[in-house]
Amino acid sequence: MRPTLIVGSIAFDTLHIGGQSHPKVLGGAATYASLAAAHFGPVQLVGVVGRDFPQTAVSMLRERGVDLSGLEVADGETFHWEGRYSDDLSSRETLRTDLNVFADFRPKIPTAFRATPFVMLGNMDPTLQLEVLDQVERPRFVLADTMNLWIDIRHAALTDLIKRVDMLVLNDEEARQLSGVQNLVRAAADLLALGPKTVIIKKGEHGALLFQGDEVFSLPALPLSGVADPTGAGDTFAGALIGYLARANDLSGPSLRKAVVYGSVLASFCVEGISTQRLSTATSAEVHARFERFRQLTAF
Amino acid sequence: MRPTLIVGSIAFDTLHIGGQSHPKVLGGAATYASLAAAHFGPVQLVGVVGRDFPQTAVSMLRERGVDLSGLEVADGETFHWEGRYSDDLSSRETLRTDLNVFADFRPKIPTAFRATPFVMLGNMDPTLQLEVLDQVERPRFVLADTMNLWIDIRHAALTDLIKRVDMLVLNDEEARQLSGVQNLVRAAADLLALGPKTVIIKKGEHGALLFQGDEVFSLPALPLSGVADPTGAGDTFAGALIGYLARANDLSGPSLRKAVVYGSVLASFCVEGISTQRLSTATSAEVHARFERFRQLTAF
Secondary structure, three states, X not given: OOOEEEEOOOEEEEEEEOOEXXXXXXXXXXXXXXXXXXXXXXXXXXXXXXXXXXXXXXXXXXXXXXXXXXXXXXXXXXXXXXXXXXXXXXXXXXXXXXXXXXXXXXXXXXXHHOOOOEEEEOOOOHHHHHHHHHHOOOOOEEEEEOOHHHHHHOHHHHHHHHHOOOEEEEEHHHHHHHHOOOOXXXXXXXXXXXXXXXXXXXXXXXXXXXXXOOEEEEEOOOOOOOOOOXXXXXXXXXXXXXXXXXXXXXXOHXXXXXXXXXXXXXXXXXXXXXXXXXXXXOOHHHHHHHHHHXXXXXXX | OOOEEEEOXXXXXXXXXXXXXXXXXXXXXXXXXXXXXXXXXXXXXXXXXXXXOOHHHHHHHHXXXXXXXXXXXXXXXXXXXXXXXXXXXXXXXXXXXXXXXXXXXXXXXXXXXXXXXXXXXXXXXXXXXXXXXHHOOOOOEEEEEOOHHHHHHOHHHHHHHHHOOOEEEEEHHHHHHHXXXXXXXXXXXXXXXXXXXXXXXXXXXXXXXEEEOOEEEEEOXXXXXOOOOOOOHHHHHHHHHHHHHHHHOOOOHHXXXXXXXXXXXXXXXXXXXXOOHHHHHOOHHHHHHHHHHHHHHHOO
């Protein structure tokens, strides 16, 4: 089984959502992405946690097939984010960000991981994402995720990064912000012109769009009768996507489309539970059944 | 060829959009719906216009296959709506509504139209939509469109109407408003419980959802690199949908799904031109080519 290398944040999240508070639950872009990718094959996770990171979380990740030999344990506390969601879950407000040990994080890719052909650069400072690319050996496929903060304060580094990745994943508002273009078709064309072979625009409950050359694939999200916690859905989407591609070892158009569907399948599990609860317990049979639900949802 | 009976408003629209003004262009829910349905077979249009309604518009509708023997020409001026779109076309503001001859409109269905099996009740006061149902002879399929105004001020009549239709078509905000439920899956379940066999929720640039029993069909919109004028897109969608069903004479699940795709195809033409310009000139070959584009857009 081909592994996927995933680099990014590992965090505790304190979530205020649906009238309840969930203090210091497991979170972080790389955590969600790793758990999602692990549904498809082994994952090599590189990130940093503090001395407070619990053994239960380490064990859970290992049991799901995540290799933690690249997990750095630093003196201090784990990255902590606290946020409150609006009643309809369509927006959220950051109440507190304690970078803690993540403030000084410099990714160190273990020698054993440097030739891994599928690499996901989880959402973090693009200067760190570039440092990862400088350590790995010509990977076959690099996916980068980003966010509005880096478009604002690390524009030059982000542009450098985008030139060097195969697939850029971002949400609709970020695509508009980065390109300066309101229309998503033209925004995607501008982003493709920066270098990546594929651009994926995530639209949350409205699904996802894949752009490659003149080809466009549009997949709606699975309509869900209840959402518990949208945290990490985008990271989960990207992690499942690259995990599927690594397993398939196929970067053709049809394979990329299936990868988007698997990304959406895992994201649909992710939002059904608080933190990683539902994502980490979804079975292989459930994943395949939900893939078939996407077929029934979209077939005509 | 089985005809479709369409009842609703015929209007002049004054549009302020994309930095330009378009005074008194052809508009109205029944106009858009009729032009869309006419791509699939003959249309019987029932509505009212004033003495100012131009012969060129009458000729254009006739040439597209719209039977105007149910068009009432009343003393006075045609319904006129004036609105201004936001720069990104995501919202619009009504500047002026002159109901004119539409204020006293009472639909009179010609005897020759009363046995037409496919009936579309375009968006208008639900008391008028009910009057149409009282005049027709047990149609095989009735589609009703509505809007936020009637949910606010004609709630009881709208509820009566919904019990008597086969398909209710409305947008996402209207579905939430009418059901009082934020989640669209649960909102649709509540609306189905009111009586219609099928509920379709239009989401504009995010596509459309079809709910029937436990079945859900989700179709994204065609990603367009430019939108000239969104006016009438929802009416066009519904008109093409029922026009396709009348031609197919098939109300099975697969046929309903194809009808949603054809609705989206015609809506995509509609928004590419000001008023009905692009909708009324799209050829059969263009319609079929765009249906195939939807297959390529969504296949996996």
